[in-house]
Amino acid sequence: MTSSRASALGRRSATWAAAAVLGAVTALVGVSPAVAAPAGITEGSLNWGFKASFRNYVLSGDGNPPIAASDGAAINAGGTFTFPSTGGSYDAETGETNATYGGTIVFSYPAHFFTITLANPTVTVTGGTAVLKADVELESTAFPPVDVTQATVADLTTTGTNPVAGVDGITGTDLAATLTAEGAAAFAGFYAAGETLDPVTFTAATSGGGEPGGPSVTVTPSTGVDPDGATITVDGADFDPEANDAAGIYVSFGPLVDNYWTNASVLQVTKWVSSTNEPTDSRDTMNPDGSFSTTLPISARYTDRNGNAVDCTVTQCYVITFAARGSADRSQDTFTAVTFATPAGGGSASQEIAATVLAGGPLTLSMAGSSVTLPPVGNGAVTSGALNAATVADLRGTNAGWSLVGQVGDFAAAGGAVIAADNLGWVPTASVVDDPLVGAAGTVTPGTVAEPGAGLGSAHALCTSDAGASAGTFTCGAQLNLGVPASATPGDYTATLTLTLS
Structure with a gap:
């Protein structure tokens, strides 16, 4: 309880x-x-x-x-x-x-x-x-x-x-x-x-500092409820029977969602409790002192009125009370968690599993970002930053090998100022992404360092994987180093770095 x-x-x-x-x-x-x-x-x-x-x-x-x-x-x-x-x-x-x-x-x-x-x-x-x-x-x-x-x-x-x-x-x-x-x-x-x-x-x-408490609810049972179906008893106290023109409250069961008081389609069952109701399967009576006792037939799994499956053994569900007729009054809201018993069971069974592995899977490249902003720097100095990580996935099943190559264009600023592409260098890194599936792990090798001044104006390898060990998923990155010539005109420069996987 x-x-x-x-x-x-x-x-x-x-x-x-x-x-x-x-x-x-x-x-x-x-x-x-x-x-x-x-x-x-x-x-x-x-x-x-x-x-x-x-x-x-x-x-x-x-x-x-x-x-x-x-x-x-x-x-x-x-x-x-x-x-x-x-x-x-x-x-x-x-x-x-x-x-x-x-x-x-x-x-x-x-x-x-x-x-x-x-x-x-x-x-x-x-x-x-x-x-x-x-x-x-x-x-x-x-x-x-x-x-x-x-x-x-x-x-x-x-x-x-x-x-x-x-x-x-x-x-x-x-x-x-x-x-x-x-x-x-x-x-x-x-x-x-x-x-x-x-x-x-x-x-x-x-606790209200000794003042009268707000509405409260007791649910029996509230734990170990049969997931296949049970009737629970909901006892309420200190509700206001005259609130909202005596419209009463709704007593419902289901998950707690946004705007639950107007989103009843997700709830499994609802009863209307008010001072003017006579007890029926869908209604019950609130006493003059704001107390009531009613029952709700519930189960752990159901399909809501939107056609969605709800599983209260996965999503926490509650007995929820709230003011009736879509009222914005939240003073009658309570939330009491209900948990379900884990079904007992036993025995064993076996099945033969067959599968076909298709040939010709993809070799793909994805990036963790589309832009890099390097820190401001003065003439004759080097500014550094991190290349957005590149992910290479070789799912072809051929272990044919691959390489990821990068090349940048000249850096240009407003007014026609240019910093030559070779002034951008990098220090590549590469690693294998952990794969929980059992199999031979692939290998990946970072490209060689390209120094500013002899850098990425021509194509350089960011990372490679040799034939025979290229299958899997890999992460390739680099520290970018841009050397700014002493003669560079001050301004904001941009360039496009293109990575090509083959």
Whole structure:
């Protein structure tokens, strides 16, 4: 039995393109009666998807899995994430909030050389502004690593009515989020500061400083529920039977998604509970004191009204209460997690597996970016930077060998100034991408160093793989070194470096 307090709460010749990442959040307060001091937050949740386009990009990749949730975080049916409250503080008099949430989300895209971990988000509200913080870790063979604790990753847009603050908690709903400069740096500059992120919804509730508590729900049973189907009992207390013209509440079961109060098509079952209802299969009665008791027939797996399969053993599902008839009032919202038993089983079976390996797979090239900006430099000096990593995948099955060759044109500036192409040199690097499949590993060799002044005005090998050991996936990179002649005219110069795989 569990009780939940309300929420106040990737050919032969190729050019390339690269990876990307992130976004932000903002919104605020209208405060209810004061309490003497900040109170500890005891309950709540944070719902955020980071950035939908980034989730879709990662889901198209080769991660196993591409996106994973752990440590209490859950992936919702719509792809966003729910993080449970771990505490913090809330001052009902000033609206100042430091709400902490737990859980870890991992974005993995090995073919594009990164794993990003986002964990332990925090919402801070102070002085009419709000921000979202989080622990961020980037592991990559193509970018410098990042490991920051509680980076301010997003500004949240607040209004006079959002978040809503009360005596015993605060709720922010669909707060617009914008990536901060600190967030952009934490995510290795994949996105620029100011990028729009997914909106943020959060709740944080306290004990209320001795004031009456908000609505609460007890679900029996809430754990070990039969995944094939069971009837659970939902008991509610301290709801407001007169709120929203006595329209009552909906008591539902399903995953927590964005705008859940108007997105009922994803829910498995819903009952309408109000003071004017007589009990039926789809309705129940709320008592004058705001209490009720009703039942919901649920199962772990179902198909929602959009035709999508929902599996509550994979996605965390909840008993959710919210104001009826699409009301914007969030004071009647509660979320009580329900978990299902792992089916018992045993026995063994065998099958013969046959497969055909087709001839003539691809030889492909992809890049982790399309531009490089070198640091400013004076005449007679050298400026250096990293070439965007190139990935070569040889899936032909012939082990015929390959080479990746680069050549650059002259650097040109406005007004006709030129720096000769040979002034760009490089120091190549190359490595084999780990392959979890059993087989003979290929080898790759970095090209020779090209010095500024005798550089890439002519073709030079970035990396090669000899016949007999060229199958697999490989990463090739280089340190770029541009020597600026003493006679160079000041200005902004650009050139095109072309990599050719054959």
